[in-house]
Amino acid sequence: MKISVKVNGTERTADVEPRLLLVHLIRETFGLTGTHEGCDTTSCGACTVLLDGTPVKSCTLFGVQADGREVTTVEGLAAGAELHPVQVAFKEEHGLQCGFCTSGMMLVGKALLERNPDPSDDDVRWAISGNICRCTGYMNIVKAIQLAARIKAGATEPAKV
């Protein structure tokens, strides 16, 4: 099937099998390997991308379901050389260790901040509760997303990364 997907702002087309998973369309067909695959059952969130701005687990969607829609992956977070506040904040607050869940966590954080610019600890924890991290115990991920909120609001100067 021929599909057309806007990926990180660029229109991409592909001719794919109907059963091709969205995560494989992104990783294999489009070559964007920042999206990771962790569990195959929508449980871990490593494969999270934004579909029309909403976080989805790309391991449980077909590529064809993205036809005519807009996908944002970790590679689309930064605007050129300028990092998104969640990227700055994850480094600043030590919100990542092995880095495997990080793409999904940052995208969920970005989506959260767009609807809630000043999330509480509980707000962040609920938002990321579909994403598993085995390294950090979540403490610093929560702090990072809250720092990103302050950077976005202009309350804090982003540190150099």
Added chain:
Amino acid sequence: MSTETEEIRGLGHRVKRKEDDRFIRGKGTYIDDIKLPGMLHMAILRSPYAHATITGIDTSKAQAVPGVVAVVTGELMAQHKLAWMPTLSGDTQAVLATDKVRFQGQEVAAVIAEDLYTAKDALELIAVEYEPIEPVVTPQRAMESDAPVIRTDKEGQDSNHIYHWESGDKDATDKAFADAEAVVALDTFYPRSHPAPVETCGCVADINPATGQATIYMTSQAPHAIRTVFALVAGLPEEKIRIVSPDIGGGFGNKVPVYPGYVVATAASLLLGRPVKWIEDRTENLISTGFARDFHMHGEMALKKDGTMTGLRVSLLADEGAFHADAQPSKFKVGLFHIVTGSYDLPAAHVTADGAYTNKAPGGVAYRCSFRVTEASYLIERLVQNAAYELGMDPADLRLKNFIDKDQFPYTSATGFVYDSGDYHAAMNMALEKVSYRELRKEQEEARARGELVGIGLASFTEIVGAGPHKDYDILGLKMSDGAELRIHPTGKAILKISVQTQGQGHETTFAQIVAEEIGIQPEDVKVMHGDTDNTPYGLGTYASRSTPVSGAATAMVTRRVREKAAKIAAHLLEVSEEDVEFAKGKFSVKGAPDKVVTIQDVAFAAYTNFPDGMEAGLEGVYYYDPPNLTFPFGTYAVVVEVDPDTGVWKVRRMVAVDDCGVRINPMIVEGQIHGGLCEGFGIAAMEQITFDEDGNCIGANFTDYLLPTAWETPRFELGETVTPSPHHPIGAKGVGESATVGSPAAFVNAVIDALWPLGVRNIDMPLTSAKVWEAIQAAGGSKKT
């Protein structure tokens, strides 16, 4: 000459991590990101039965699928003498089954195809005939004389018993129990769990048919050891094997062993002359690779009426699965479990352990702990709490009374370990103060009077991490020491190559800080390389919290070795004798004339351009560190819980963790390690378990059944620290990556049992699901009797 005074960001600095720059941009290179020209994909067919004889395999339909390049069976592997491989405990394990299958999920055949979807389609067309045999699902059943023998492949193996092992002094312990004024016992099962890193295991095997060069990209925590094992098993010349461990999405012990998938992919690449990629799916990861724990333990403690501990007796039965594949030092059958005397001055102890084969996956890896230390720590800390209640003492007071005193270090335990340093009273007192322990006990009394179930749990663990020394510790004969190589370039920037492999611990940052501390080059100017056996010095790898204790020590030592030469060059530049040069904070100066200074950058340039006559050019070195002893980090954890008497749901109100891991290289990273370990410890205490039904079907083989803590359930952690340096480590550091997983499960369980003790509940085995807690409350007669 430079006189800049920028502070050197060495030990104790919260340096932001270098590795983050690629990860936050999605530019890491994990195993599944590696794509080679002509690369094929492999998928593995696994046994649906726990125990069955294979009577036939028909691969013809699978072979005929367009896009399928090869189907590999055990028979084909046997033709190349690769149907079996050695395990890390010196047993053998089937690579692809030939005679029978011994656990559900065991590897039976593999399809190699042009793409993964085709390979998985073809798996369904392989017809395997099985004749089921009675499965042996528990080690208790395995040890019965009429149990089916699982390892019929092993000559002389006429039962399922693998080993009997003892440690300590039986006679002295028997005497302690004969003289005891009180004896407290506990039977507990530490269930089978799984490290479950978010990235599964996988490899890309690339054997060049023209040159014989074998490059194997692999999710490995121990690439050098794997290279040697591959050379020994496959008969490949070691210089032509290059193991590359790329970015790793978490390991926690899961990525220490060699798995059949690696061997089959490598053999397939050798046979087909093309690169072969194999990536596990999640179910394969949980059902077949490195499980952890699975110990059935009995502990007894002898005490005086005043609470003085006089003896400890422990027996355990280990469920090893179908192949004895524990990743552990050869000399010790149950790892370092005999650290079970913990933080207490126990004059006598005796441990017996037996291992049994069962029809379950092999593995026996240390899930974020040093070789079975978490099982030991759990048992003693649960037993101590029960002992306190039985004697009518407060559990904190009983611990404080029996701790090894700080003046007793180095302390030789009843099972023969020499603890390097510690101040257990200080760590516990800090934890008690932070959590307001004495006030909490009063609040608890009041809550109980209102019928509320509030519990306070403590655990004071002592860990043992950083194996070697050489003389006692090896894996398959490979002695446990590690190397580091430092090269300083003319502009004063350096490359450090280390033998250990990061999986998120931040080696690229912390090891650069060690160099910074020792020679004054800023961490951002030190590139740390690891994970590629062609380009790094030999070593046994990253697990059991051994990176900092061993390779970190090697890093400090090689930097000091290079600094000795640097001092000679500095003397030459300063036109004084070497004895008159002193080094501090990155600068070489003349004793008594501190304004006469050269920096390491000045020296580095001179090392290639202006060095004394008779000296070789260059500024580099290599060091292999054989640790004189292990390091013994410790701490006290305190947990406060509320239990709902009607539902069994328990919630953590507070979690205080005081850790002492000696000198902290990067406190930010240390705290991150502790957070992660506490979360995994919470998961083990509350929800993680690999379960089986009576037929040996694994019924916890995905993340909807094998539950992991999310941010929502995970408690908020409050940390504290004391610093007792290791006296034998060059920078006084101890390992820390696993302390929190070792120490915390007992603290969580102790808190729940503390809440339920007045009801008559004496033990609940992990994981403490609300259903199990509710059942325990009901079995004790319900919650109303308070």
